[in-house]
Amino acid sequence: MRVRADTVFYRIGKAAWIPFIAFGFWFAGYGYEEYGGYLACSLKRISGIPCPGCGGTRAFYYLFSGEIGKSFFHHPAVLYGVLAYIHFMGLYFFRKHITKSLNTKEIQIPYYVYGAAAVILLQWFFKLAGITKGMLT
Amino acid sequence: MDAKTTSIVAYLTWIGLIIAICAGDKEGAKFHINQALVILLFSLLSVIPCIGWVWGVFMLVCWILGLIAAINQEEKEVPLIGKIRILK
Numbered sequence: 577m578r579v580r581a582d583t584v585f586y587r588i589g590k591a592a593w594i595p596f597i598a599f600g601f602w603f604a605g606y607g608y609e610e611y612g613g614y615l616a617c618s619l620k621r622i623s624g625i626p627c628p629g630c631g632g633t634r635a636f637y638y639l640f641s642g643e644i645g646k647s648f649f650h651h652p653a654v655l656y657g658v659l660a661y662i663h664f665m666g667l668y669f670f671r672k673h674i675t676k677s678l679n680t681k682e683i684q685i686p687y688y689v690y691g692a693a694a695v696i697l698l699q700w701f702f703k704l705a706g707i708t709k710g711m712l713t
Numbered sequence: 714m715d716a717k718t719t720s721i722v723a724y725l726t727w728i729g730l731i732i733a734i735c736a737g738d739k740e741g742a743k744f745h746i747n748q749a750l751v752i753l754l755f756s757l758l759s760v761i762p763c764i765g766w767v768w769g770v771f772m773l774v775c776w777i778l779g780l781i782a783a784i785n786q787e788e789k790e791v792p793l794i795g796k797i798r799i800l801k
Contacts, residue, residue, distance in 0.1 A: 579784045581778055617763035628767065632763075
């Protein structure tokens, strides 16, 4: 029997959302203050230039603190990840239970990956452009 | 080991990859042995501080996609790094 990638990711998504949300609230309430310092980017500390992942920890923190705008500003990939997750799970659920069209076509996971790569590179480009213009420190 | 088993075993960490190369059908599972090697090698970049978390998530997705392709016996390339050929 053929194993479908979207089915595997749907099952992982179903199993992972409770631990993920629990970790998120723990991190926002306690973990960031306690352990956030260990996650600071050494590249930014040494050279002042942010790497493509810089701001991810703060974005995660603000997301679970309820400040969506700040989360997007620090690193939109975190918000993108959550929206991609909701979109994928919703689409799979919709096709499986509402339209019953799951067997006609498979949801392509690589498109979500390409989207994430584009978001990460774009936000990095804007951050670097901001630094060169002296807008950000 | 037949080609299908070799393909699947190749994705199971470095130990699995070595077993697949040494004791498996290397010719039959060449595509997946190469892809597993590429994924494992690029996974090492996850240790880079800060950006590593992004890369780690991406590599995990690639690993799952590669493993599913091996189970289905499809020569499906994983996103971005799938075109790299180390083994000729």
